[in-house]
Amino acid sequence: MKREVELSILDELLRQLDEKKNVDAGVMYRNPTSAYTCKDVARREQEVFFRDHPQLIGLSGSIKEPGSFMTVEDFGVPVLATRDADGQFRAFVNACRHRGARVAEGRGKSKSFMCPFHNWVYSNRGDLMGIPLADQVGEIDKKCRGLIELPAVEQGGLLWVHPRADGNIDLDKQLAGLGAEIASWGFGDLVHMGETVIEGRLNWKLANDTFGETYHFSRLHKNTLGQVFHGDALGYEEFGRNHRFVIATKAIDALRTRPRNEWDLLETTSPLYYLFPNIQLSFGKGSVSLIKMYPDPEHPDDPSRSRTRVVHYFSQELIDQAEQAGADELRNPENPYEYDGETQPITTLAALTEVFDSTIEQEDYLMGAHQQRSAESGQVDHLLFGRNEPALHHYHSHFREALGMEPLERIGP
Numbered sequence: 489m490k491r492e493v494e495l496s497i498l499d500e501l502l503r504q505l506d507e508k509k510n511v512d513a514g515v516m517y518r519n520p521t522s523a524y525t526c527k528d529v530a531r532r533e534q535e536v537f538f539r540d541h542p543q544l545i546g547l548s549g550s551i552k553e554p555g556s557f558m559t560v561e562d563f564g565v566p567v568l569a570t571r572d573a574d575g576q577f578r579a580f581v582n583a584c585r586h587r588g589a590r591v592a593e594g595r596g597k598s599k600s601f602m603c604p605f606h607n608w609v610y611s612n613r614g615d616l617m618g619i620p621l622a623d624q625v626g627e628i629d630k631k632c633r634g635l636i637e638l639p640a641v642e643q644g645g646l647l648w649v650h651p652r653a654d655g656n657i658d659l660d661k662q663l664a665g666l667g668a669e670i671a672s673w674g675f676g677d678l679v680h681m682g683e684t685v686i687e688g689r690l691n692w693k694l695a696n697d698t699f700g701e702t703y704h705f706s707r708l709h710k711n712t713l714g715q716v717f718h719g720d721a722l723g724y725e726e727f728g729r730n731h732r733f734v735i736a737t738k739a740i741d742a743l744r745t746r747p748r749n750e751w752d753l754l755e756t757t758s759p760l761y762y763l764f765p766n767i768q769l770s771f772g773k774g775s776v777s778l779i780k781m782y783p784d785p786e787h788p789d790d791p792s793r794s795r796t797r798v799v800h801y802f803s804q805e806l807i808d809q810a811e812q813a814g815a816d817e818l819r820n821p822e823n824p825y826e827y828d829g830e831t832q833p834i835t836t837l838a839a840l841t842e843v844f845d846s847t848i849e850q851e852d853y854l855m856g857a858h859q860q861r862s863a864e865s866g867q868v869d870h871l872l873f874g875r876n877e878p879a880l881h882h883y884h885s886h887f888r889e890a891l892g893m894e895p896l897e898r899i900g901p
């Protein structure tokens with residue numbers, strides 16, 4: 489991030505905190521609750537956002553070494569992503585070219601993949617390498633029976649896949665000026681440290697909405713995140729359909745008496761990039777939480793269910809520090825966190841991610857589930873987005889525009 493941008497965000501947050509006035513869009517909107525309940529909308533979302541739109545599947549650290557692979561089952565097309573011997577990121581439809589079974593499961597390291605059904609074997613470049621009893625199967629041109637390759641781009645530490653083989657990934661257009669800034673943080677060096685799946689009884693957009701304002705921080709999260717963050721203040725900027733959303737931690741208060749050349753964004757705030765349509769990328773010094781929200785992939789036309797996958801990445805430096813702290817905690821009988829000496833060496837990082845994940849699930853998504861029920865009651869025809877919730881205006885306006893829906897109804901000047 490450019491230094492002048494960093495300073496201007498901090499100036500803006502301090503101004504809002506001093507004046508006790510949150511960001512102000514100057515307008516309110518009504519959002520029809522049908523956006524969260526309509527099956528026809530859900531079907532169009534599948535097509536436009538999840539079948540015909542580039543998907544951010546992870547950070548580079550998810551398949552760090554040559555020979556690493558990961559599979560993705562969160563949207564309509566099953567994906568096998570690999571890093572080949574040359575370090576090239578590749579993606580394929582995770583479907584055998586014999587009769588379509590999955591050739592790989594989970595994450596790991598492997599140069600080749602053997603389909604469990606009849607044991608056809610593919611390389612991590614997608615080439616069909618072997619067919620048991622090939623002469624009994626018939627004449628097959630192996631060159632034409634490799635895994636179906638999908639467009640795949642690795643840029644700024646992010647792994648993008650297009651779910652259609654003939655699709656196009658144009659990140660300059662999609663990121664709308666945010667690409668260089670994202671790349672400047674060095675996310676590509678981080679290590680994949682685990683993930684959590686939250687299956688919720690709420691539309692995937694309600695899940696996303698909980699990341700769209702700071703108004704609830706000091707209220708819903710008053711005993712959790714609200715202890716660490718200032719609510720009711722937001723550094724906010726839009727980049728096409730995406731936005732940057734910066735929340736101040738209480739550490740920002742100390743900047744008022746510190747020289748400007750010592751001001752540091754990551755020491756005093758928690759920035760978050762919203763990447764249209766379903767990604768929240770929250771980060772700090774040496775850490776990223778990648779939050780991906782989807783309609784329930786088992787019931788893609790059911791608007792009332794969603795799956796959120798939260799993936800945590802840390803720098804090697806932080807992991808080393810935490811391992812040291814974990815070892816210290818092991819010697820401390822008062823330590824509240826379980827440590828069995830093998831499966832959970834990263835005690836403090838595990839605790840950190842658990843707090844993050846459970847706050848989302850037990851506080852934010854609980855509100856989302858209530859909102860879903862009220863939308864489904866048929867008695868609440870719209871929700872209100874306040875002047876202090878501009879990220880929700882932005883997100884829902886673009887979401888509706890992309891689906892060819894009527895714009896949100898404006899209230900006020």
Ligand code: FES
Pocket residue numbers: 584585586587588589603604605606607608
């Ligand atoms: S379906 Fe994969 S080998 Fe037959």
Ligand SMILES: [Fe+2]
Pocket residue numbers: 698699704709852
């Ligand atoms: Fe929240």
